[in-house]
Amino acid sequence: MKILGIETSCDETAVCLIEGTGDFGPDFNFKILGNALASQAQFHAQFGGVFPAMAKREHSKNIVPLLKDVFEQCGIAPTPRTPLGAPRGLSLETVLEREPELLRQLVPLLETHGRPDVDAIAVTVGPGLEPCLWVGVNFARALSLVWNVPVVAVNHMEGHIVMSLMRLEKDSGSMQKFEFPVLALLISGGHTELILMRDFGSYEYLGRTRDDAAGEAFDKTARLIGLPYPGGPEIARRASAARAAGEVSDAHLPRPMIKEDNFDFSFSGLKTAVLRATEGKTLSETEVRKISREIEESIADVLVEKTIRAASAYGANTIVLGGGVSANTYIRERFADRMSNEANASYLLSSPPGYSTDNALMIALPGYFRAQRREFSHVSDLIANGNLRLTI
Numbered sequence: 001m002k003i004l005g006i007e008t009s010c011d012e013t014a015v016c017l018i019e020g021t022g023d024f025g026p027d028f029n030f031k032i033l034g035n036a037l038a039s040q041a042q043f044h045a046q047f048g049g050v051f052p053a054m055a056k057r058e059h060s061k062n063i064v065p066l067l068k069d070v071f072e073q074c075g076i077a078p079t080p081r082t083p084l085g086a087p088r089g090l091s092l093e094t095v096l097e098r099e100p101e102l103l104r105q106l107v108p109l110l111e112t113h114g115r116p117d118v119d120a121i122a123v124t125v126g127p128g129l130e131p132c133l134w135v136g137v138n139f140a141r142a143l144s145l146v147w148n149v150p151v152v153a154v155n156h157m158e159g160h161i162v163m164s165l166m167r168l169e170k171d172s173g174s175m176q177k178f179e180f181p182v183l184a185l186l187i188s189g190g191h192t193e194l195i196l197m198r199d200f201g202s203y204e205y206l207g208r209t210r211d212d213a214a215g216e217a218f219d220k221t222a223r224l225i226g227l228p229y230p231g232g233p234e235i236a237r238r239a240s241a242a243r244a245a246g247e248v249s250d251a252h253l254p255r256p257m258i259k260e261d262n263f264d265f266s267f268s269g270l271k272t273a274v275l276r277a278t279e280g281k282t283l284s285e286t287e288v289r290k291i292s293r294e295i296e297e298s299i300a301d302v303l304v305e306k307t308i309r310a311a312s313a314y315g316a317n318t319i320v321l322g323g324g325v326s327a328n329t330y331i332r333e334r335f336a337d338r339m340s341n342e343a344n345a346s347y348l349l350s351s352p353p354g355y356s357t358d359n360a361l362m363i364a365l366p367g368y369f370r371a372q373r374r375e376f377s378h379v380s381d382l383i384a385n386g387n388l389r390l391t392i
């Protein structure tokens with residue numbers, strides 16, 4: 001079965017076509033037929049964060065060229081121009097009423113490319129920035145109408161979890177070895193969540209951040225010490241240099257909620273503490289490295305401690321790390337170290353390199369499993385929901 005995945009929930013626009021075989025489990029295999037992504041990180045860097053209205057405009061501008069790129073990668077060649085017939089039901093103009101730029105680019109692409117061999121279109125419907133999500137949703141609706149292909153609504157967080165369960169070699173992949181229940185720690189710019197996955201499609205929230213997300217803590221503290229957005233990789237690079245040089249910060253930052261008997265997090269205090277430690281000072285490069293190390297270690301301490309405690313409380317011996325922050329090498333190593341000393345936790349899984357941050361493969365994959373279960377949405381029922389939750 002061939003699935004076209006679409007992702008526009010935050011600041012990455014992405015399109016991916018996969019072919020999958022087998023059901024969720026050890027016999028599942030997939031091939032990436034085409035995969036394209038446009039990151040807006042550099043665009044947003046000048047403003048120090050993602051502004052939804054601007055991100056939406058970038059998605060509208062970028063998504064059709066990405067689909068064209070995927071067509072080229074799969075060898076779908078242009079055909080002589082054939083004007084689109086009127087689709088049954090809704091017109092393209094109605095579906096893309098709020099995306100005029102997208103419509104302007106999409107019509108000529110569809111007129112010069114026949115219907116590709118696709119069995120379903122999977123699109124992120126939430127959680128995320130609602131104006132951004134709508135671009136992907138409307139794009140999926142338009143393609144579904146023109147090609148007469150069903151659509152599957154995908155939860156972005158399920159995408160991160162499923163992605164981390166995969167092993168990838170070049171352009172093909174399969175599932176890693178793991179056992180249910182799986183405990184997923186999803187750490188990104190918008191989320192910090194501990195989720196228990198009992199089976200594909202069955203999720204329970206164990207804890208979440210009460211204020212800033214882990215990625216947000218990296219991004220905001222980075223800004224305070226003069227580093228550009230996105231702050232995570234910037235802090236990570238300096239923290240690692242500080243460790244290599246044996247440089248230790250004079251300031252000790254808090255480890256918020258580390259001792260509390262629950263699985264929630266709170267990272268907003270970190271920003272205040274960094275502000276206090278650095279206020280009125282011009283930091284030297286060494287001082288920036290030292291404080292970066294302390295920021296990274298404070299976030300890692302809390303994430304590791306609470307996750308390991310939740311794994312033991314719920315008898316989960318598989319821990320999955322997903323979301324942009326899980327690209328952090330130090331955090332991954334801290335988990336690996338800690339788990340090597342735990343009797344129960346045996347599998348530590350994280351996304352293949354390059355797939356921790358948002359992409360469309362992570363949407364196409366759960367889309368495939370849901371399409372197999374025929375969990376299609378009617379085009380007019382497909383709506384974006386910024387606060388979408390995973391369910392049991």
Ligand code: KG4
Pocket residue numbers: 010187188189190191214215216218219230231232233236323324325326327328329356357358
């Ligand atoms: O999952 P993602 O691409 O987007 C969403 O927020 O959904 O995550 C982006 C976040 C940003 O906050 C960024 O600073 C953080 O992931 N990040 C990292 C690293 N790479 C990206 N944080 C720490 N260490 C990294 N190496």
Ligand code: ZN
Pocket residue numbers: 156160188323324357358
């Ligand atoms: Zn994400």
